[in-house]
Amino acid sequence: MRAWRVTSPGPMESRPLTLVDEPIPGPGPGELLVRVLACGVCRTDLHVAEGDLPAHRPHVVPGHEVVGEVVTVRDDGAGFAPGDRVGIAWLRGTDGTCAYCRRGAENLCPASVYTGWDADGGYAEYATVPAAYALPLPSGYDDIELAPLLCAGIIGYRALLRAELPPGGRLGIYGFGASAHLAAQVALAQGATVHVLTRSPAAQRLALELGAASAGAAADPPPESLDAAILFAPVGDLVPPALAALDRGGTLAVAGIHLSDVPPLDYQRHLFQERQLRSVTANTREDARAFLRFAGEHRLRVTTTPYPLGRADRALSDLAADAVTGAAVLVPDLG
Incomplete structure (x- = not known):
């Protein structure tokens, strides 16, 4: 099979990925082997490729937004069978016994492992996944549309939960890529007013098309005070203006x-009056299932730019340059 491996982490112009031909992997105990039908290109993949995240598995195959067809089932397969369409997401394994897992916060498990970081992911023609962490997929979407739901959608959904947006509230979204454009639709479906702040004119236009009340430059103040905000852009300089809003x-x-580093905060302006600053750390499987159920009940518009698997390096370079509208998706059979 063909697969991309991160052989020399560094800036995309240094060509950190190498396309290789290698044997199809065999599923381990309790795992599924799937033929990759589509794999979303996530900014986390870019962080892995460029070395922003420390290497967990040398020469790893990135990719954790995988839509696949089950080829082989090892052991009981958790109810999956050959021919089933399944999703492979970021969270790949937890110990199931720590205090965090026991209280339903498996995303905080110290022993957690991740697809495309600790284990090979979907920038390949085949991939494996523990059956217990494979996800059933909603109907009504094609493979390319489904791929971004498996991280961009899931993590946006968790970020929305963490932001504690009240019913009918005013939400600010900073950055408007793959995850943000899905989270915005969830918030809008729930009755929120959404204001988008992004430097990309194309993303601003998309935000307005999807129903945002306004779309302005990333560091500009929104037209009204916000009940909640989500920062999707990996830009620490945006934390102070988002808090001030x-x-x-x-x-x-x-x-x-x-x-990136967050500038000093002014307590009175940015945090006083019980404003909160929270991080989002991965997701639980229940987050994933809840979001995918929501996507099955509410038809989301998934904006994608397909790339052939053989152009994965170009897809990541375009993502690094903010030249992708919506979500880039790799398709092995595209060309």
């Missing part, structure tokens, strides 16, 4: 796994 008691959730 919050109304009393508002919450800012930072959705990324990586963030």
Whole structure:
């Protein structure tokens, strides 16, 4: 099979990925082997490729938004059978016994492992996944549309939960890529007013098309105070203006796994009056299932840019340059 491996982490212009031909992997105990039908390109993949995240598995295959068809089932397969369409997401394993797992916060498990970081992911023609962490997929979407739901959608959904947006509240979204454009639709479906702050004119236009009340530049103040905000752009400089835009008691959730340094905060302006700053750390399987159920009940518009698997390096370079509208998706059979 063909697969991309991170052979020399560094800036995309240094060509950190290498396309290789190698044997199809065999599923381990309790795992599924799937043929990859589509794999979303996530900013976390970029952080892995460029070395912003420390290497957990040398020469790993990135990719954790995988739509696949089950080829082989090892052991009981958790109810999956050959021919089933399944999703492979970021969370790949937890110990199931620690205090965090026992209280329903498996995303905080110290022994957690992740697809495309600790184990090979979906920038390949085949991949494996523990059956207990494979996800059933909603109907009504094609493979390319489904792929971004498996991280961009799931983590946006968790970020929305962490932001504690009240019913009918005013939500600010900073950055408007793959995850943000899905989270915005969830919030709008729940009756929120959404204001988008992003430097990309194309993303601003998309935000307005999807129903945002306003779309402005990333560091500009929104037209009204916010009950909650989510920072999707990995830009620490945006934390102070986002906090300053919050109304009393508002919450800012930072959705990324990586963030550049945050400038000093002014307590009175940014945090006083019970404003909150919260991080988002991965997701639980229940988050994933809840979001995918929501996507099955509410048809989301998934904006994608397909790339052939053989152009994964170009897809990541375009993502690094903010030249992708919506979500980039790799398709092995595209060309």
